[in-house]
Amino acid sequence: MxxxxxxxxxxxxxxxxxxxxxxxxxxxxxxxxxxxxxxxxxxxxxxxxxxxxxxxxxxxxxxxxxxxxxxxxxxxxxxxxxxxxxxxxxxxxxxxxxxxxxxxxxxxxxxxxxxxxxxxxxxxxxxxxxxxxxxxxxxxxxxxxxxxxxxxxxxxxxxxxxxxxxxxxxxxxxxxxxxxxxxxxxxxxxxxxxxxxxxxxxxxxxxxxxxxxxxxxxxxxxxxxxxxxxxxxxxxRFRAALREVPDGEYYGEDAIDDDGLSDEPLVVKVKVKVQGDSVHVDFDGTCPQVRRNLNCPWASTISATLAAIKATLTSADIPFNEGVKSAVTVTAPEGCLVNPIYPAPVRARMLSAYRCFDAVLKALAQAVPDKVIAGGNDSTHSTAISHLSGSRYKV
Known part of the structure; x- marks a missing residue:
């Protein structure tokens, strides 16, 4: 872990x-x-x-x-x-x-x-x-x-x-x-x-x-x-906001449709444990990493988790600095989609990071339903246009 x-x-x-x-x-x-x-x-x-x-x-x-x-x-x-x-x-x-x-x-x-x-x-x-x-x-x-x-x-x-x-x-x-x-x-x-x-x-x-x-x-x-x-x-301020959330263990799950190589959904599971003024988030049960570039590096998983918790549980005027992070711990099995092992490709990591974000929101909805927003499109669609003219590229 x-x-x-x-x-x-x-x-x-x-x-x-x-x-x-x-x-x-x-x-x-x-x-x-x-x-x-x-x-x-x-x-x-x-x-x-x-x-x-x-x-x-x-x-x-x-x-x-x-x-x-x-x-x-x-x-x-x-x-x-x-x-x-x-x-x-x-x-x-x-x-x-x-x-x-x-x-x-x-x-x-x-x-x-x-x-x-x-x-x-x-x-x-x-x-x-x-x-x-x-x-x-x-x-x-x-x-x-x-x-x-x-x-x-x-x-x-x-x-x-x-x-x-x-x-x-x-x-x-x-x-x-x-x-x-x-x-x-x-x-x-x-x-x-x-x-x-x-x-x-x-x-x-x-x-x-x-x-x-x-x-x-x-x-x-x-x-x-x-x-x-x-x-x-x-x-x-962040810990004071956490103390207003009922203690307990809350569960969420989301998924990417597939990895483009099979029809199997890529499931992201999370357990959010709130205890006093701290939160522990565990992604145990998430599917294994894949051969395509949908794998989410560990830093991106942490970031998606922190963003979901802060946006849901705290005021926007609390500065997002190291103090916010001190109350949150995150774990995930090595080799899973949200904590891949080298050398898995990771370019499209936002797709799985969104699933982390949404899974955490679904878990928090059980604790504070009035504070959690509904899920949206939550996907990154990008087009890269490149052109080679003579010896010069444009990207």
Missing amino acids: SERALLKPETMTGTQLDPVEYAVVSQALMAAGREMGVKLIRSSYSNIVREAQDASAALFDRTGNVVAQAELIPMQLGPMSDIFRACAAVVPPEDLKEGDFYINNDPYRGGQHLQDVFIFSPIFVSNELVGFAGTVSHHLDLGGGNPGLSPDAVDVHAEGIIFPPSVYNFSRDWNGGPLERLVAANIRVPDQTIGDFYAQFAANAIGAERVKQLCEKYGTDSVARSMAELIDYSER
Whole structure:
């Protein structure tokens, strides 16, 4: 069984945080997260980011806990700290230096599907690490078997370039360096994809600049305390909402029609256990992973679960940060549709992620029927149009 565990925010010591200063700094952090999202979208080259806004941004404390997020794609935002920690396990944050960045899109090492590439840039003030700015964009082409989409991919390698959890340096490895050239040589639309990567770096830079400005005005200690308190605030309100839900075990089930190779439905089963101010979600009984790209990486399963619980049980004004995640644990058998084993393809993971979302809603409907919305279409239908003219692709 796999389980997501929260790394608690570091304990702050010293004098009590001034409530007025906290209010100013915390709101500024949330505004900075939203500004990162705007910068990311307006700077991007591809229409899937610029128009469909298939991208997200967030600020983190120095240990990788999500503090504030842009209000963009819940599927990408929910597990960002877990994706960060896969990188931190390779190179600890304290070993980073100015200009370094984490990168990860590996579905089997914290990531989601390959097209969602996560980049985390450390924020230093007077050589002290105070936090991280992170972004993710859906990149229309990252190589793979076919331009745009590879519906017949037999494994994850046929779906594109895999960036394992890694650390690079912007001036040395990107910005015309060897990593940028390597990526550009292995994709069909380098101007578009590399341009979207630069948009991510630009958004990270604006987030880092806003945090630095806050540190210069209020001090790094005050900003760190405000980050921790904002996380604690979300946790207190989220757990208070959970205490209003009747304790018990609730069950839900949903299914994808089939995998395109047989007529067997792909069933997703869930048990939601509410106990006091915490929730445990277990996907035991879900069907095995499949040969087609409908498998849902673990990070996507966590994200769909968190989105369903928060949307149903809490107020929209509770900041969606690490505090919300602290009250929820998720488990699923390895090798099932919602926790696949390498090298299963995962490109169309949203179809099974929707089934996770709906199964959790059906379970919660037994506990709080007046709060759960009815099921909808809950499906992602996409068309990729590509064209090769001479030696240039358009995707």
